[in-house]
Amino acid sequence: MAETHQVQVRRIYDDPVNSDGTRILVDRIWPRGISKDKADLDDWLKDLAPSSDLRKWYSHDPDKFEEFSRRYREELKDDDHAEALRALKDYAKKGKLTLLTASKRDDISDATVLKKVLDKK
Template sequence: MYSIQCKRIYEEKTDKDGFRILTDRLWPRGITKERAALDNWAKEMSPSTFLRKTFNHKEENFPLFEKQYWEELEKNPEKEQFIALVREHLAHENVTLLYATKEERFNQAVVMEGWLKEKLSEEAKEHSA
């Protein structure tokens, strides 16, 4: 069974990464395209500039950021395409959501991971019903 996982883009790529998606709107400092080894840059699925600046990677802002980013993901016109891309790759490999921040628990990739897992779970329930 393949899974969705989160990882800092500054960590070395491994075989377990599978399909690598950058979840940041801005390109990470000090990372070359070769080192990033991206399969996809989900720039349009990343948090809006307003949300990113409001959150400012502060733990105390995370609950509100999570709620607002989830709402942005729900309203994103590219969400169905993005979910389909992730679903397609999960059929044969892991999907790794990459982020640049040093904060491992409070970032947009963690929110996106939870959102994707919920969407894919809902789809699975609909198909098995």
């Protein structure tokens, strides 16, 4: 039987809801103005985040998202990301997973790329 998992992307600034399941922050830097209590995290996989160089180049420019996504997927293959990606896949196997980001637009964030990787898209 094929593995099934539900993965969603949400902003960390949105209040947690019961349907979130396991809540994982995937940003490298802790989000401004959010306490650890308010975040209500199960884990913080900062080693999954894009490199500083890639993040600075991208700067959340919607026109660069496709290229950012390609480059980030390449980075995810390196040793620096491997252990954190394995941990994320393990969480996904256990049930509902919410990837959290501080990005203003979660639809063009690294969390969205990670969701597509987990969904094999």
